[in-house]
Amino acid sequence: MPDAPLSDMPPMGSLQAPVAWQHVDLISDLHLQASESATFEAWRHYMATTSAQAVLILGDLFEVWVGDDALAHDPFLQRCADVLLQTGLRLTVTFMPGNRDFLVGPDFLSACGVQALADPTVLQLGDQRVVLSHGDALCLDDRDYQIFRQQVRSVAWQREFLAKPLSERIALARAMRQQSENQKQSGSVYADADPSLCSQWLLAGQATRLVHGHTHRPADHATPPGGLALRQVLSDWSLDHAPERAQVLRLGRDGSAQRMDLITRV
Numbered sequence: 001m002p003d004a005p006l007s008d009m010p011p012m013g014s015l016q017a018p019v020a021w022q023h024v025d026l027i028s029d030l031h032l033q034a035s036e037s038a039t040f041e042a043w044r045h046y047m048a049t050t051s052a053q054a055v056l057i058l059g060d061l062f063e064v065w066v067g068d069d070a071l072a073h074d075p076f077l078q079r080c081a082d083v084l085l086q087t088g089l090r091l092t093v094t095f096m097p098g099n100r101d102f103l104v105g106p107d108f109l110s111a112c113g114v115q116a117l118a119d120p121t122v123l124q125l126g127d128q129r130v131v132l133s134h135g136d137a138l139c140l141d142d143r144d145y146q147i148f149r150q151q152v153r154s155v156a157w158q159r160e161f162l163a164k165p166l167s168e169r170i171a172l173a174r175a176m177r178q179q180s181e182n183q184k185q186s187g188s189v190y191a192d193a194d195p196s197l198c199s200q201w202l203l204a205g206q207a208t209r210l211v212h213g214h215t216h217r218p219a220d221h222a223t224p225p226g227g228l229a230l231r232q233v234l235s236d237w238s239l240d241h242a243p244e245r246a247q248v249l250r251l252g253r254d255g256s257a258q259r260m261d262l263i264t265r266v
Contacts, residue, residue, distance in 0.1 A: 009200065009201070009204055010119070010120065010137065011118070012118070012120050012121065012122050012131070012201075012204060012205055013117060013118030013119075013120070013121035013122070014121065014122050014124070015056075015094070015117065015121050015122070015123045015124070015132075016124045017054070017123060017124060017125040017126070017253070020053055021053040021054050021092075021125065021253065022053060022252065022253050023051065023052040023053060023250055023251070023252050023253070024052055024053065024054045024055075024056060024123070024125060024250070024251045025050055025052040025054070025055045025056065025248050025249070025250050025251075026056050026058060026132070026211055026234060026248070026249040026250075026251065027055065027056075027057055027058070027234065027237075027248055027249075028057065028058035028059050028060055028061075028098065028134065028135075028212075028213025028214070028234045028236070029059070029060045029098070029213045029214065029216060029234065029235070029236035029237065030043055030060065030061050030062075030236070030237040031060055031062070031063040031100065031236070031237070031238075032061060032062050032063060032076075032080055033062070033063040033064070033076070034074075034076035035240075036238075036239075036240040036241075037240070038239035038240045039237050039238060039239045039240055039246070040076075040079075040080075041239075042237065042239050042246055042262060043083070043237065044083050046246075046248070046262055047083050047084075047086075047087040048083075048086070048087070050091070050248075052091065052250060053091055053092065054091055054092040054093070054094070055087065055091065055092070055093050055094070056094045056096070056117065056123070056132065057093070057094065057095045057096065058096045058098070058117075058132055058133065058134050058135075058211070058212065058213050058234060059096050059097055059098025059099070059100075059101065059119070059134030059135075059136075059213055059214065060098030060099065060100045060101060060134065060213065060214070060236075061080075061095065061098070061101055061104075062077075062080070062100060062101040062104070063100055063177070064100055064101070064173045064177060065100070065101040065102075065103045065104050066103065066166065066169040066170055066172075066173050067103055067105070067162050067166065067169060068104070068105045068107040068108040069166060070166060070169075070170075071108060071111075073166065081108070081111065081112050084112035084113070084114055085111075085112045085113055088112060088113035088114060089113070092115065093112075093113070093114045093115070094114065094115040094116070094117045095109060095114050095115070095116060095117060096116075096117040096118070096119050096121065096132065096133075096134055097119060097134065098134045098136070098213070098214065099134065099136045099145075099149070099214065102152065102153060103158065103161075103162070117132065119132075119133050119134050119137065120132060120133040120137075120201060120205070121133075122205040122206075122207060123251075125251055125253055126253040126254065126255070127255070128207075128208070128209065128251075128255055129205060129206055129207040129208070129209075130207055130209045130210070130211055130251065131201050131202060131205040131207045131209070131210045131211070132211055132212070133201070133210070133211075133212040134213055134214050135193060135212030135213050135214030135215060135233070136149060136214045137149065138193035138194055138197055138198060138201075138212060138214075139190075139191040139192065139193055139194065139214070139215070140191070140194040140197060141191035141192070141194065142190070142191035145191075190215065190216075192215055192217065193212065193215065193231065193233075195223065195224050195225065196224075198210055198223050198224075198231055199223060199224050199227075199229070202223065202229050207229075208228065208229045208230065209229065209230050209231075209232065209257075210223065210229070210230070210231045210232070211231075211232045211233075211234065211249065211251075212231075212232075212233060212234065213233065213234040213235075213236070215233055216235075216236040217233050218233050218234060218235040218236075218245075218247055218259070219232075219233050220232050220233075221233070232249060232257065234247070234249055235247035235259075239263070244263050245263070246261070246262040246263055247259050247260060247261055247262065248260040248262060
C-alpha cells in the first residue's frame with residue numbers, strides 16, 4: 001500500500017461527563033481470554049463493586065475479537081458480555097477499540113448496553129479536558145505496525161475479513177497471536193508513544209492530560225519532557241502470570257487522579 005503519512009491528526013470524539021459523574025475509572029489491556037481465569041475473575045469482581053459512576057475501557061479488553069458473531073458460539077465471551085450488561089445497569093460503560101479487539105462491533109456493544117468511544121476522544125470532566133486513547137496510534141517508531149494498523153482499520157479490509165467463515169477467522173487470529181508471542185519471546189523492544197505526537201494531540205484537544213494504554217508501561221510522564229501537561233499510561237492486567245498487575249486510574253471531577261492497585265483486593 002502507499003507510503004501514507006502515519007501521524008495525521010485523527011478526528012477526535014467527545015464525551016461530556018454529566019454532573020452526576022464524580023469519579024470516572026479508566027482501564028485497558030485486560031486481554032481477557034478463557035485460559036486466564038484469575039484475570040477474568042478480578043475484572044468481574046471489580047466491575048461489580050466499583051463505586052465510580054462510569055468505567056471507560058480504552059481498548060484490548062479482549063485478547064482477540066474475530067467478529068460479533070463469535071459471541072453465539074463462545075461461552076467465555078458470553079460470560080464477558082453478561083458482566084458488561086450487568087455493570088451497565090448501574091453505571092455507564094464505554095468501550096474504545098484496541099489493537100487486539102478493533103473488530104468489536106455495534107451489535108455486541110448494543111446488546112451489552114455499552115457506549116462506543118472513538119480513538120481518540122476528549123473527556124470533559126468538570127473543568128478538565130482529558131484526551132483518551134488506546135495508544136497504539138501514538139507509537140510511530142513501530143512503522144511496520146502502523147502500516148498494518150492502517151490496513152486492518154480500513155472498511156474494505158474489515159468487510160473482507162468478516163465475510164470469511166468464523167472457523168477461518170479464528171485460525172487467522174490464532175496465527176497472528178502466535179506471531180506476536182514469538183516477537184515477544186525474541187526480546188524485541190516495543191515502541192513507546194511519540195512525545196511530539198502526544199503534544200499535538202493535547203494541543204488539538206485543548207487538554208493538559210493524555211491517558212492511554214497499549215504499551216504496558218504504567219507511569220506518569222511530563223509532556224513534553226519538562227512540560228506542564230501530563231501523559232498517564234494505564235496498567236495492563238495479568239493475574240495468571242508473574243509479575244501480577246491490575247490497576248485502575250480513577251479521575252475525579254475535582255481534578256484528582258488516583259492509581260488504584262487491585263492486586264490486594266482479589
